[in-house]
Amino acid sequence: MNEGAFLISIKDAAKVLKKMNFLKGQNLNNIGIYSKASLSVAHDNDLNLIYQTAIDNYDYELLLDDDSIFQLSKKDDKYRYAFIQSQSVYFSFMDFLYEIFNDDEFPTDEEIEEMKILLAEEYEQRKSEQKINSGAMYIRYDVDSLGYKPNIHSYAHFHIGLNNNIRLPSSLILTPISFVLFIVKHVY
Numbered sequence: 001m002n003e004g005a006f007l008i009s010i011k012d013a014a015k016v017l018k019k020m021n022f023l024k025g026q027n028l029n030n031i032g033i034y035s036k037a038s039l040s041v042a043h044d045n046d047l048n049l050i051y052q053t054a055i056d057n058y059d060y061e062l063l064l065d066d067d068s069i070f071q072l073s074k075k076d077d078k079y080r081y082a083f084i085q086s087q088s089v090y091f092s093f094m095d096f097l098y099e100i101f102n103d104d105e106f107p108t109d110e111e112i113e114e115m116k117i118l119l120a121e122e123y124e125q126r127k128s129e130q131k132i133n134s135g136a137m138y139i140r141y142d143v144d145s146l147g148y149k150p151n152i153h154s155y156a157h158f159h160i161g162l163n164n165n166i167r168l169p170s171s172l173i174l175t176p177i178s179f180v181l182f183i184v185k186h187v188y
Helices: 005-018 036-039 045-058 095-098 109-118 121-128 177-187
Strands: 022-027 062-063 070-075 078-084 138-145 155-160
Touching: 005 022, 005 062, 005 177, 036 045, 045 070, 045 078, 045 155, 070 177, 078 177, 095 109, 095 121, 109 121, 138 177
Parallel strands: none
Antiparallel strands: 022 062, 062 070, 070 078, 078 138, 138 155
């Protein structure tokens, strides 16, 4: 896949996530270029450290509404896609409003849009008080011809979780959008 097709696939993934109301933000200025801090913790087995470092340094391409991230990089014929789920239990703005309002006094769609601005600080505070998601997922997909070793290191493969040496081989070369859709289907 050439660079143009790779970028289009990421943009298509963002469009799909936006239609699903999953997309919170995107960072497409320096695709696949991550900070030294993120690169230095990438091989640690501390999901919280890896996640927080990526968040602090904007080392992601797509940010989901639940604060989970996608990292989608390509260098020559080497691909690395990662999904790093947020460490906090997801708490939507609608969940927040249901805590405040009864069904008979629940705001209209127009009022909700205004409240997103007016109650932003209170909502962020409430989100920060959420419990830790002990089952947060880390899923990575790699394609690496130089690292290929028959029966040891597959050309294209998935890693599920951090603390294992399991590589699940794939006969398919995924595009960024196909990886994003795989994650949405199997995690959400």
